[in-house]
Amino acid sequence: MVDLIYGRGITDLLREMPFYISIFKKMTAYKLFHIKQPMYGSVDVNNVCNLHCTHCYWWLNRKEERDITVEDWRKIIKEKFNKQHIFVTTLVGGEPTLRSDIIELFCKEMPKRICVVTNATFPLKRYDGLYFYWVSMDGTEEVHDRIRGKGSYAKTRKNILDYISGPDRNGKPAWKDIWITMTINSQNYMTVEDLAEEWRGKINKIGFQFHTPFAKGDPLMLPFGELRNSVVDKLIALKKKYPNYIVNPISQMSLMKGNWGGVGTTPVDCPSWAILSLDHMGRVKQPCCIGSADPKSMKPICEECGLGCYSILVAQGIRGN
Numbered sequence: 001m002v003d004l005i006y007g008r009g010i011t012d013l014l015r016e017m018p019f020y021i022s023i024f025k026k027m028t029a030y031k032l033f034h035i036k037q038p039m040y041g042s043v044d045v046n047n048v049c050n051l052h053c054t055h056c057y058w059w060l061n062r063k064e065e066r067d068i069t070v071e072d073w074r075k076i077i078k079e080k081f082n083k084q085h086i087f088v089t090t091l092v093g094g095e096p097t098l099r100s101d102i103i104e105l106f107c108k109e110m111p112k113r114i115c116v117v118t119n120a121t122f123p124l125k126r127y128d129g130l131y132f133y134w135v136s137m138d139g140t141e142e143v144h145d146r147i148r149g150k151g152s153y154a155k156t157r158k159n160i161l162d163y164i165s166g167p168d169r170n171g172k173p174a175w176k177d178i179w180i181t182m183t184i185n186s187q188n189y190m191t192v193e194d195l196a197e198e199w200r201g202k203i204n205k206i207g208f209q210f211h212t213p214f215a216k217g218d219p220l221m222l223p224f225g226e227l228r229n230s231v232v233d234k235l236i237a238l239k240k241k242y243p244n245y246i247v248n249p250i251s252q253m254s255l256m257k258g259n260w261g262g263v264g265t266t267p268v269d270c271p272s273w274a275i276l277s278l279d280h281m282g283r284v285k286q287p288c289c290i291g292s293a294d295p296k297s298m299k300p301i302c303e304e305c306g307l308g309c310y311s312i313l314v315a316q317g318i319r320g321n
Contacts, residue, residue, distance in 0.1 A: 044094060
């Protein structure tokens with residue numbers, strides 16, 4: 001099957017035409033009447049993770065709370081996602097693969113519209129309705145382990161290779177289910193090219209974004225300036241060299257050289273409204289998918305945002321407030 005748009009073939013595009021029509025209507029309503037309607041989704045399916053990565057936003061606002069049930073999520077999917085014609089939804093956590101029952105539910109209720117972001121330190125399960133796995137990797141092995149813990153890279157690598165060595169899924173080879181995502185920060189920026197080359201030919205695509213700080217002066221933030229510009233230029237060169245492998249469009253990567261998102265902790269150009277973001281209790285997160293439902297929680301610095309999920313919308317002409 002030929003992949004035409006972000007891993008979707010002709011059959012996929014024809015089947016999903018009602019969703020593309022819905023997105024077009026929502027974009028038109030926003031541009032003409034400033035009506036904001038979410039088009040995509042992001043869900044924290046659980047409140048636990050087996051790793052404690054040095055750059056992870058999730059731990060900053062975590063509270064000891066129980067996850068809601070599968071039946072609770074079934075109601076939320078019906079009332080908030082399907083009723084609003086949400087297209088692709090990304091499942092995060094915590095570590096979402098620890099709640100395979102919730103992943104299974106989303107894949108059943110929203111078939112081929114579900115992405116799962118995972119550290120892949122656990123074996124990757126084959127879900128019939130899965131769109132693809134976003135596997136988080138933070139550079140080559142030494143750097144990755146420095147950020148995520150000793151031995152984590154080897155576990156992730158083994159689980160990816162085990163998955164792609166398996167049989168086809170829904171008529172597609174298993175390697176097409178695996179996309180890698182790398183969050184670039186001050187500890188790993190020098191490995192972007194090596195990571196891309198290491199996995200080329202083994203997995204489907206690789207995407208890049210930059211670390212978003214929650215406090216000014218965060219040492220993990222790669223500051224705007226000459227060094228960051230050089231990293232972006234390397235990514236653009238990779239895109240030109242491997243246009244079907246690097247998922248980020250050049251227009252999006254170019255935005256990452258400076259502030260595209262907002263002022264302080266307030267979204268301005270960032271279309272945070274376009275992604276319905278819920279936490280593990282089904283509550284709406286603010287100001288975006290890495291925020292929190294608690295108004296007193298720490299907030300991301302929008303003017304230093306490096307998130308890919310919103311900047312790609314800006315690059316496509318979908319803007320914020």
